[in-house]
Amino acid sequence: MRVIGAGTRPDRVDTELDTFWTVPNLITVLRFLGVPLFVWFTVHEEYGPAFMTLVAVGCTDWVDGYLARRLGQVSRVGKWLDPVADRLALIIVATTFVVQGIAPSWLVLAIVIPDAVLILNALLLFRGSPNLPVSTIGKIRTALLLLGAPLLLLELVPGFGYGWLSAAGTGLLLLGCVGHILAAAGYLRASWLKHGRERTAAGNG
Numbered sequence: 092m093r094v095i096g097a098g099t100r101p102d103r104v105d106t107e108l109d110t111f112w113t114v115p116n117l118i119t120v121l122r123f124l125g126v127p128l129f130v131w132f133t134v135h136e137e138y139g140p141a142f143m144t145l146v147a148v149g150c151t152d153w154v155d156g157y158l159a160r161r162l163g164q165v166s167r168v169g170k171w172l173d174p175v176a177d178r179l180a181l182i183i184v185a186t187t188f189v190v191q192g193i194a195p196s197w198l199v200l201a202i203v204i205p206d207a208v209l210i211l212n213a214l215l216l217f218r219g220s221p222n223l224p225v226s227t228i229g230k231i232r233t234a235l236l237l238l239g240a241p242l243l244l245l246e247l248v249p250g251f252g253y254g255w256l257s258a259a260g261t262g263l264l265l266l267g268c269v270g271h272i273l274a275a276a277g278y279l280r281a282s283w284l285k286h287g288r289e290r291t292a293a294g295n296g
Contacts, residue, residue: 108166115159116169122151123176130187138247145184145244149237152177171220177233178206184240193243194264201268202236205275212282221282228277232270239263 125148132141155173159165185202188194213221242260245251 107170108164110166111168113159113164113166113169114162115155115164116166116172118151118155118158119169119173119176122148122155123180125151126180126183130183133187133191133193133244136247138244139249142241142244142248145237145241148180149241152233152237171222174225181233181236182206188240188243193247194240194261198264198268202271205272209275209278209282212279216282216286221278221285223278223281223285226274226277228270229274232267232274235263235267235270239265239267 125144129141129144129148132138132144155169159169181202182199185194185198189196189199213219239260239262242256242263246253246256246260
């Protein structure tokens with residue numbers, strides 16, 4: 092079963108839609124609206140509902156991409172909205188975990204610092220988004236982080252206080268953070284290469 096790129100139909104060449112109003116984009120918005128709900132549950136130590144909310148947020152991250160490809164609803168808005176929603180969600184979830192003492196502080200640092208470098212780089216080189224495609228390692232990174240975080244919450248749910256859940260969750264988060272740093276390095280390199288090509292093309296023109 093194909094996981095990365097699931098929903099792709101080789102018999103059809105999709106064109107990018109100009110509208111915001113697509114099923115995948117609406118799911119992306121609903122996914123992000125679930126983040127403050129997760130924060131509320133976690134702050135009030137309602138770990139069961141927080142776990143379920145975070146699982147739903149993680150699942151819809153895969154669903155919207157699948158539907159975009161399956162239904163032929165890949166849109167220009169969706170191509171930037173989905174990664175922006177993912178980044179903001181990861182930062183908010185990680186910060187909540189650290190503030191509540193559920194995860195160590197390196198979780199936030201490993202996510203925020205690379206993102207800050209990428210944002211600054213994009214503003215300096217492109218005065219905005221470089222519009223780079225999401226890399227495979229970036230997709231794997233997101234999956235690891237979205238798998239590891241719920242496991243840490245699950246250990247706090249009454250009846251699930253198993254030590255291996257915390258160990259597994261921390262291990263997945265650590266791998267996800269390493270992947271995040273590697274993905275950021277890849278995007279940084281790709282942005283410089285793209286900037287160089289654009290400067291060369293402008294010079295030749």
